[in-house]
Amino acid sequence: MIQSTAIRILIVDDHSIVRQGLAAMIENEPDMTVVGQAGNGQEAIAQYKQLQPDVTLIDLRMPQVSGVDAIVAICAEFAHARMIVLTTYDGDEDIYRALRAGAKGYLLKDAEPDALLNAIHIVHSGQQYIPSEVAAKLVQRMNIPELSDREQEVVRQMVLGLSNHDIAVALNITESTVKFHINKILSKLGVSDRTQAVITALKRGLAKL
Secondary structure (H helix, E strand, O other): OOOOOOEEEEEEOOOHHHHHHHHHHHHOOOOEEEEEEEOOHHHHHHHHHHHOOOEEEEOOOOOOOOHHHHHHHHHHHOOOOOEEEEEOOOOHHHHHHHHHHOOOEEEEOOOOHHHHHHHHHHHHOOOOEOOHHHHHHHHHHHOOOOOOHHHHHHHHHHHOOOOHHHHHHHHOOOHHHHHHHHHHHHHHHOOOOHHHHHHHHHHHOOOOO
């Protein structure tokens, strides 16, 4: 029997099997109930406005509107939104962006069920839930120089395998400017060549394939 004061939860993930599995686990808890499910960030924003759940579990990378963008939009309108990122991505940039956007918790999908239920209780109580391994990556990220918007654009083109000439054409800048940005990127990422830069960018969540 669900308590009248049960924690009302919205689940946001683009995989229905993940949503159903989470819902089944949560509904088995006497003090929790699932009030809605969404398959992308756009649906998440709409459902949050309609349902105003106590806690939202949200994936990061989804079609149409990403998890981070959805968190930003929701927190801009609902300052006290309690959102837990539940994702397979543990790159330090992913963590940094999600928490900066307003998420109160960050959990990987391979976490034990008890850890997730504990995170829900902690975030619902108004506290943050950041596991030690996530906190360590966040600290690491805080000590790394941030790429500028233009450098992030260049990195994304590098990940796609574009040459300096093609990047220049794509971004409507000169080839010498591209070289300047790449040198800055290598320095900030602490790597010595383009291949290492691409690998580091993918690992940290700065870009994706």
